[in-house]
Amino acid sequence: MYEWVHRKKFTVRHFKSKYPQAASLSDVFELARKITNGTKHFKPKAKTRTQKGFPSDFSDDFRRPLMVEFPDGSEKSADRFLREMVDFWRVQQKSGAF
Secondary structure, three states, X not given: OHHHHHOOOOOHHHHHHHOHHHHHHHXXXXXXXXXXXXXXXXXXXXXXXXXXXXXXXXXXXXXXXXXXXXXXXXXXXXXXXXXXXXXXXXXHHHOOOX
């Protein structure tokens, strides 16, 4: 999505300078880039794991079935990981960025 909006390759540095108010999301977008490129080329560049759990539609009180691992070892559920990016782009769209 980033590359489509800006017509240039995603870099953390450019993201932080373009969206300083959302600089904390740069790690999320970088990990998303690694997941998509790794999937496209059949060379995983990010770690994910599955576990028994329930999707967020059920309740936030239960474990999530798919987890995404960040380079520092921290994890985030895939649904929350994706929600952060979707929410970011919705705000950008409403502000007329694209």
